[in-house]
Structure formats: C-alpha cells, structure tokens
Amino acid sequence: MKFSIKKKYKNARSGYLELKNGNVQTPTFMTIGTYGSVKSLSSEDLLRCGCEILLCNAYHLMLRPGLDVITKGGHLHKFMNWDKPILTDSGGYQVFSLSKNVKVNKDAAVFKSPYNGDEIIMTPEKSIKTQIALGSDIMMIFDECTPYPVDKDKANESMRLSLDWAELSKKANDSQSPLFGIVQGGMYKDLREESMKNLKKLDFDGYALGGLSVGEPSKIRNEIVSHMAPKMPSDRPRYLMGIGKPLDIIYAVQSGIDMFDCVIPTRNGRNGQIFTFKGPINIRNSIYENDFDPIDKDCKCFACQNYSRAYIKHLDKCNDSLAGRLISIHNVYFYQELMRKIRNSIISDTLDELIKEIEFYYSEVE
Amino acid sequence: MKFSIKKKYKNARSGYLELKNGNVQTPTFMTIGTYGSVKSLSSEDLLRCGCEILLCNAYHLMLRPGLDVITKGGHLHKFMNWDKPILTDSGGYQVFSLSKNVKVNKDAAVFKSPYNGDEIIMTPEKSIKTQIALGSDIMMIFDECTPYPVDKDKANESMRLSLDWAELSKKANDSQSPLFGIVQGGMYKDLREESMKNLKKLDFDGYALGGLSVGEPSKIRNEIVSHMAPKMPSDRPRYLMGIGKPLDIIYAVQSGIDMFDCVIPTRNGRNGQIFTFKGPINIRNSIYENDFDPIDKDCKCFACQNYSRAYIKHLDKCNDSLAGRLISIHNVYFYQELMRKIRNSIISDTLDELIKEIEFYYSEVE
Numbered sequence: 001m002k003f004s005i006k007k008k009y010k011n012a013r014s015g016y017l018e019l020k021n022g023n024v025q026t027p028t029f030m031t032i033g034t035y036g037s038v039k040s041l042s043s044e045d046l047l048r049c050g051c052e053i054l055l056c057n058a059y060h061l062m063l064r065p066g067l068d069v070i071t072k073g074g075h076l077h078k079f080m081n082w083d084k085p086i087l088t089d090s091g092g093y094q095v096f097s098l099s100k101n102v103k104v105n106k107d108a109a110v111f112k113s114p115y116n117g118d119e120i121i122m123t124p125e126k127s128i129k130t131q132i133a134l135g136s137d138i139m140m141i142f143d144e145c146t147p148y149p150v151d152k153d154k155a156n157e158s159m160r161l162s163l164d165w166a167e168l169s170k171k172a173n174d175s176q177s178p179l180f181g182i183v184q185g186g187m188y189k190d191l192r193e194e195s196m197k198n199l200k201k202l203d204f205d206g207y208a209l210g211g212l213s214v215g216e217p218s219k220i221r222n223e224i225v226s227h228m229a230p231k232m233p234s235d236r237p238r239y240l241m242g243i244g245k246p247l248d249i250i251y252a253v254q255s256g257i258d259m260f261d262c263v264i265p266t267r268n269g270r271n272g273q274i275f276t277f278k279g280p281i282n283i284r285n286s287i288y289e290n291d292f293d294p295i296d297k298d299c300k301c302f303a304c305q306n307y308s309r310a311y312i313k314h315l316d317k318c319n320d321s322l323a324g325r326l327i328s329i330h331n332v333y334f335y336q337e338l339m340r341k342i343r344n345s346i347i348s349d350t351l352d353e354l355i356k357e358i359e360f361y362y363s364e365v366e
Numbered sequence: 367m368k369f370s371i372k373k374k375y376k377n378a379r380s381g382y383l384e385l386k387n388g389n390v391q392t393p394t395f396m397t398i399g400t401y402g403s404v405k406s407l408s409s410e411d412l413l414r415c416g417c418e419i420l421l422c423n424a425y426h427l428m429l430r431p432g433l434d435v436i437t438k439g440g441h442l443h444k445f446m447n448w449d450k451p452i453l454t455d456s457g458g459y460q461v462f463s464l465s466k467n468v469k470v471n472k473d474a475a476v477f478k479s480p481y482n483g484d485e486i487i488m489t490p491e492k493s494i495k496t497q498i499a500l501g502s503d504i505m506m507i508f509d510e511c512t513p514y515p516v517d518k519d520k521a522n523e524s525m526r527l528s529l530d531w532a533e534l535s536k537k538a539n540d541s542q543s544p545l546f547g548i549v550q551g552g553m554y555k556d557l558r559e560e561s562m563k564n565l566k567k568l569d570f571d572g573y574a575l576g577g578l579s580v581g582e583p584s585k586i587r588n589e590i591v592s593h594m595a596p597k598m599p600s601d602r603p604r605y606l607m608g609i610g611k612p613l614d615i616i617y618a619v620q621s622g623i624d625m626f627d628c629v630i631p632t633r634n635g636r637n638g639q640i641f642t643f644k645g646p647i648n649i650r651n652s653i654y655e656n657d658f659d660p661i662d663k664d665c666k667c668f669a670c671q672n673y674s675r676a677y678i679k680h681l682d683k684c685n686d687s688l689a690g691r692l693i694s695i696h697n698v699y700f701y702q703e704l705m706r707k708i709r710n711s712i713i714s715d716t717l718d719e720l721i722k723e724i725e726f727y728y729s730e731v732e
Contacts, residue, residue: 036680040687043672065655065680073658073676081672289431292439306409306447310439314402314431321406321687 001138001178001205003237007347011230011256014346017237019085019137020177021077022052026237027253027342029335030055030087030261035064036080039266040325041332043081048302049329050336052084053137055261058130059091059122063115067133075135085137087261090127090169092143092162092182093210093242104144106164124168132175140208141169143182148215155186159195170202178205180239183228186211187220192228200233206259207232208239213262222251229255246275246338247362250355253342265331270324272316275334279361283327288313301333302326367504367544367571369603373713377596377622380712383603385451385503386543387443388418392603393619393708395701396421396453396627401430402446405632406691407698409447414668415695416702418450419503421627424496425457425488429481433499441501451503453627456493456535458509458528458548459576459608470510472530490534498541506574507535509548514581521552525561536568544571546605549594552577553586558594566599572625573598574605579628588617595621612641612704613728616721619708631697636690638682641700645727649693654679667699668692 003026005015017024031038031046034057038046046054056076061067070079077083096102099111108123127142143162146155162184173179181204185191192209199207209228212221225240229252232238239259240252249260265275272284276296281288294304295312303312303326315323338358345354369392371381383390397404397412400423404412412420422442427433436445443449462468465477474489493508509528512521528550539545547570551557558575565573575594578587591606595618598604605625606618615626631641638650642662647654660670661678669678669692681689704724711720 035684035686036677037684037686037688040691042668042688042692044668064683065676069656069676069680072656073674079674079677079680081677290435290438302408302410308439308445310431310435311402311445311447314435314445317430318401318403320401320403321690322403322408324687325406325691326408 003206003235009346009349009351010254012253012346012351013256013258014343015258017085019053021083021085021137024052024085025339025343026258027249027339027346028053028259029249029339030259031332031335032261032263032266033080033082034060036061036070036076038328038332039270040321040328041266045302045325045329046082046332047084049332050340051332053087054082054084055087055089056080056134057091057094058088058127058134058136059094061134062091062130063113063120067130071133075133077135086135087138088131088134088136088140089241090131090140090142091122092127092140093145095122096145096147097214104161106161109144124165125172128169128172128179132173132177136177138206139173139177139179141166141179141182141204143184143210145211145214146184146186148187150186152186152188152191155184155188156191159184159186159191163195163198166199166202166204170204180204180206180208180237182208182210182241183232184211187216187224189224189227192224193231196228196231204236206237206239208241208259209257210241212240213242213244218248222248225252225257226255229257232256245362246358249338250342250358253346254351254355265335266328269327269331272327273331274327275331277334277337277357277361283309283313283316283323295327295330299330299333299337301330303330369572369601375712375715375717376620378619378712378717379622379624380709381624383451385419387449387451387503390418390451391705391709392624393615393705394419394625395615395705396625397698397701398627398629398632399446399448400426402427402436402442404694404698405636406687406694407632411668411691411695412448412698413450415698416706417698419453420448420450421453421455422446422500423457423460424454424493424500424502425460427500428457428496429479429486433496437499441499443501452501453504454497454500454502454506455607456497456506456508457488458493458506459511461488462511462513463580470527472527475510490531491538494535494538494545498539498543502543504572505539505543505545507532507545507548507570509550509576511577511580512550512552514553516552518552518554518557521550521554521557525550525552525557529561529564532565532568532570536570546570546572546574546603548574548576548607549598550577553582553590555590555593558590559597562594562597570602572603572605574607574625575623576607578606579608579610584614588614591618591623592621595623598622611728612724615704616708616717616724619712620717620721631701632694635693635697638693639697640693641697643700643703643723643727649675649679649682649689661693661696665696665699665703667696669696
C-alpha cells in the first residue's frame with residue numbers, strides 16, 4: 001500500500017491510496033457491504049455510483065456464509081463480483097455490540113453465534129487470518145470496543161487490552177496486506193493519546209479512531225475527533241470508523257481525517273431518507289405524492305436520471321424493493337459526490353466555503 | 367393495432383403485433399407489473415431481459431397511487447419509465463378474487479377498497495375510461511370471473527353478465543386503443559363456445575380466454591384451452607390470461623394461443639424458484655451453498671453473467687432483496703428466451719421437438 005498526499009488545506013488533506021486492487025482517492029467514503037453485499041445493490045450499481053472501495057465485515061462473513069464457502073470460490077472479491085478494493089473490519093465492534101454474553105480474557109473474546117448458538121472463540125490471530133483469507137485490501141486489528149458512557153477505569157482497562165490485541169494482530173499478519181491500528185480510550189482524551197502513542201510504536205500502515213458512534217452526543221464525538229486527528233501520524237491514512245452524517249464527515253476532514261464508513265446512506269435510504277445538496281428529504285412525506293421531479297434535478301445518478309419522486313414514493317408504499325434500491329443508489333452517489341466536492345475544495349482552498357454550504361442545509365439534522 | 371401472422375405450424379402461429387408504443391413478436395409472454403412496477407426490477411432490467419410488453423392492472427393502479435396521480439405526470443408509460451407497450455387488465459378478475467363482499471348487479475360491481483374501506487362502484491365504462499387515461503396499448507373488457515368449481519347455472523349466468531359488460535365496455539371505448547374481449551363460461555365447453563360466438567359479434571381487436579387458473583386442475587384447463595383456441599378468430603390475437611408454467615404455455619401455443627401473462631417468473635423467483643432449460647431449481651436447496659457456477663452456464667442474463675449460485679443463495683439467506691432481483695431477472699429472461707425458442711420453432715417447423723424437450727424437463731413440475 002502506498003499513501004500519497006497531493007494537497008493540504010490547513011489540517012485537511014487530499015490524496016490517494018494505492019491498493020492491490022486499485023487506487024482510492026482520499027478523503028474517501030466506504031459504502032458498507034457487511035455480508036459481502038450492499039443491500040439491494042449490484043456491483044454495477046456501485047460502480048455507477050462512483051464507489052472506489054467497499055467495507056465488508058470479517059465477523060459477519062465468518063458466521064455467514066462462512067470462510068470455507070467464500071474461499072472455495074476464490075476470495076471475497078470474486079464471491080461478490082467486486083474487483084476494486086475492499087477494507088475488512090475485524091469484527092471487534094460487532095462482537096461486543098451484537099453478541100450476548102461475551103466473555104473476554106487477555107487472549108480472546110468468547111461468545112455464542114447469533115445464528116446457531118455455537119460457541120465461538122475469536123482471537124486477534126483468528127481475525128487477521130480470516131481477513132487475509134478473504135483477500136482484504138486493508139485489514140483492521142481486532143480490538144475491544146467500550147460502550148457510552150463508561151467510567152475511566154473501565155475505558156483504560158479496555159484500551160490496554162486493545163493495545164495487547166493490536167500487537168497480537170500485527171504479529172499474526174504474515175501477508176503483504178496493510179493493517180490499520182485502532183485508537184481506543186472512550187471519550188477520555190488522555191487515554192486516546194496514550195492509545196495513539198503506543199499504537200504508533202507498532203508501526204501500522206494506517207490508524208483509525210474506533211469506539212465512536214456508540215451513543216455519545218455528536219458534540220463530544222466531534223471534540224474527540226478534532227483533538228485526535230491532528231495527533232495521528234501525518235504520513236499514514238487516518239480513518240474515522242462508523243461516521244457519519246454529511247456534517248460529521250466534513251468537520252472530520254477539516255481536522256485531518258482521510259477515510260470514512262457509515263450505514264446511513266443505505267440503511268436510512270431503505271427507510272425513505274434521501275440526501276441532497278439542498279438538505280435531506282423523506283420520501284414518505286405526503287407532499288411527494290404528486291411530485292414528478294426527480295429526487296434532485298442536478299443529480300446524475302441512475303435514480304434521478306430515470307424516475308420521479310412520485311414514482312419512488314409509490315414504489316415505497318407498495319413495498320417494492322426497487323424503492324430501497326433507487327434511494328440507496330441516489331444516497332451512495334450523493335456520498336461519493338460529497339467526497340468529490342470535499343477533495344476538490346481542499347485542492348482549490350475552498351473547504352471553508354463548502355463547510356458553510358453543508359452547514360446551511362444540514363445543521364438542523366439530527 | 368395491426369396483427370400479422372408470418373408463419374403457421376399446425377395450429378401454432380408466429381407473427382407480430384404493431385402497437386402504438388412498439389412492435390411485439392408473438393407468441394409473447396407479458397411480464398406482470400401490477401402496480402406499474404415489476405417488483406424489484408427497473409425498466410433497464412426489463413429491457414435487458416428482452417421484454418417487449420408488460421401487463422399492468424387498471425384496478426390496482428386506480429386504488430394505488432390513483433388515476434389522478436398517474437395522469438398528473440402524463441400517463442402510465444411515463445410514470446413507470448417504460449416506453450414500450452403496456453397491456454392493461456381491467457380488474458374484473460381482481461374485483462372478484464381480492465375484494466370482500468362484492469355486490470354485483472347488471473350495471474356494476476360494488477365493493478370496499480382493501481386500502482381504506484371506501485365504497486367503490488366499478489362499471490365497464492369506468493374500467494375502460496381508466497384504461498384509456500392510463501394510455502394503455504391494449505385494453506381488456508371489464509368482466510366477471512367465476513371461481514372453481516362452480517355449477518353450470520352460475521357459470522352460465524355469470525358468462526351472460528360478462529357478455530353484457532363486454533358490450534358496455536366496447537361502447538365506452540371512444541379511443542383508438544385496441545380492446546380485447548374475454549371469453550368466460552367456467553369449465554363448460556358449450557358455455558365457452560357460446561361466449562365466444564357472442565363476443566365475436568361485437569368485433570373485438572383480440573380475444574382472451576379468462577377465468578382460468580382459478581384453482582382447476584391443469585388437465586381440465588388444458589382441455590378448455592385446446593378446445594377453444596382453434597375456435598377463436600384466426601385473424602385476431604388470442605390471449606390466454608394468467609397462464610403459466612413453461613409446459614402450459616407451449617401446449618397453448620400448440621393450440622393456437624399468441625399471448626400470455628403470469629406472475630410465476632417473478633413471484634416464484636422471489637421465493638427462490640429458478641427456471642432453466644434443464645428444469646427448475648430452488649436456490650434454497652443446501653446443495654447450492656458451495657456451487658460457484660452461475661445459475662445457468664449458457665444463459666446471457668445479467669444474473670448469470672455476474673453472479674454464482676452460492677452468492678445468490680447467500681444473499682437470499684441474508685434477506686438481501688438483490689437475491690430476488692437477480693432471480694427475477696434470470697426468470698424473466700428465461701421466459702423471453704422460451705418465447706423466442708417457441709417462435710423460432712414455429713418458423714422452422716420444429717415445435718414438436720421443442721415440446722418434447724420442455725416436457726422432458728418440466729413434466730414432473732407441479
């Protein structure tokens with residue numbers, strides 16, 4: 001992996017990642033295909049939306065369809081018919097948020113499969129071996145994730161366990177694939193700094209801020225991001241995990257973040273929420289029943305080029321999954337357009353103006 | 367509308383329909399987009415599948431989104447982004463099969479809207495005016511449909527009411543759009559013949575066999591079809607409504623039918639049933655978990671060109687609507703291929719061989 005910064009504007013950076021399956025322009029937004037598919041979208045849809053990299057989850061894929069199935073057919077890219085880069089998340093976040101009765105000792109997380117109740121022992125080694133077998137372009141260390149709120153002792157203890165696992169993850173990577181460390185420490189700036197300092201010693205290919213978007217107010221989250229981002233190694237990609245809304249993203253870019261992922265464009269899309277550069281709309285609002293304009297007249301996505309708001313609203317009312325697909329296509333396209341605008345604004349020194357524009361339409365959005 | 371027969375083989379005919387929005391090769395299979403959408407498929411998907419004509423339902427569209435919505439945006443073709451022909455069904459079948467407490471008098475069917483309980487009075491005039499407003503390429507008369515089994519007196523009475531309504535439908539058509547009559551009479555051949563004889567006097571642009579696929583054994587249905595088809599005017603298109611499975615279709619073509627529609631390729635597709643020229647398969651069978659071949663190696667559809675059985679099975683397990691979309695695309699493509707093979711076999715005098723081939727793979731399928 002090679003990371004090049006072409007242009008900086010204050011703390012914000014624009015550049016690109018060279019990965020084994022292609023290049024990715026940064027700042028980038030990774031659309032989420034947890035189970036090896038972005039719900040309702042084909043690879044063709046994703047390419048047309050301008051996606052350069054997807055995020056899949058090693059934890060989910062290990063449970064369903066299972067690593068044996070995917071690897072029998074080659075690797076994950078082939079399985080899902082996506083030949084561009086894939087970042088795989090380790091599953092640290094999911095083990096702790098989705099599994100019941102997780103037992104953690106210094107070596108492993110032990111939990112029951114939500115699908116068949118089988119006991120599963122997840123270790124940093126196993127997570128990395130899984131990600132290597134999937135053919136990941138960027139792998140994430142296996143870490144522990146604390147909820148919000150959590151007291152400082154617990155956050156400290158958890159952060160230190162994640163550091164041990166970061167070291168074990170690093171050792172387990174006998175592949176050429178880049179591996180990113182994940183900064184933990186809850187909402188405590190000193191713990192975050194200590195986590196960062198120790199991860200840096202392990203010399204990861206990139207660094208991520210994890211353990212955010214776990215229920216904390218966005219003000220607190222943005223404080224952690226703006227405090228930490230400039231302290232992350234400037235020659236490595238900086239990844240803010242699980243974020244976010246358009247404003248969260250642009251503020252984080254301003255602080256120096258290069259990579260993002262979030263379910264919002266697709267999950268909210270399937271529930272009727274649509275993003276536009278004039279603010280969000282919800283197709284379930286009755287005013288769209290007789291609205292024969294496209295979602296956004298200026299948008300070049302497949303949905304806006306072919307269908308009206310009235311038709312998409314009708315599809316949604318009829319529970320036709322084409323509604324969710326069209327809105328997902330539009331939202332994924334919107335997020336790629338947002339990142340393109342952000343990159344261009346860094347290059348042309350107009351990021352502040354773009355922030356004001358996004359603030360104007362998205363400040364009230366919770 | 368112009369109907370031309372290019373070639374006959376025994377009773378089977380191959381030709382084409384010239385309609386205001388394009389030509390349709392016959393025998394044709396119309397994919398069903400009841401509410402102005404073929405569930406989960408975009409117009410692009412349908413064009414790629416080779417669809418030349420769709421069937422939509424005036425009854426459903428009148429209730430949702432309502433005629434006012436569709437006509438405010440232009441007409442149905444524009445609303446659903448489909449610029450090729452559309453046949454609209456009148457809703458006779460649906461009024462009697464979907465609505466509770468339907469009251470029928472000689473002028474109208476009165477029932478409650480399944481969506482909001484409003485009393486709806488449906489007359490032949492109203493049905494035809496609705497179909498005209500939708501911009502239909504082929505309209506169907508408003509008829510009454512009897513269930514199976516039904517005694518002969520009831521079938522006779524209902525058939526005569528449908529004849530009266532056929533006449534009212536015909537009178538109500540002040541447009542240039544072709545209107546088809548619908549032959550009723552239950553499973554009684556003499557009633558069917560009488561219905562046909564009287565409809566003929568009204569000089570419709572085409573004739574359909576209605577009131578089939580209402581629960582009768584396929585043997586009885588095929589007898590009615592093979593008895594009636596050759597008695598239908600040979601210079602007009604003959605349409606077998608709501609049918610069917612590959613074998614039902616090819617037998618009906620053999621008897622002289624030109625047009626078909628059925629929900630099977632899409633509805634069954636969303637439940638995992640896949641049609642191939644080597645017989646049907648169900649993706650939910652566990653043997654496909656590790657099967658990295660496409661659904662059909664010889665198929666040129668979007669699903670087969672891009673995805674494996676194992677991946678589609680995985681999507682289905684994850685409740686990702688992309689599974690239903692891919693299988694629907696394959697099945698719709700298969701039905702269009704089937705019709706193409708049928709047309710070619712009529713032209714090359716090899717229909718009997720094709721029937722044997724389809725029988726070999728589909729005789730056991732119920």
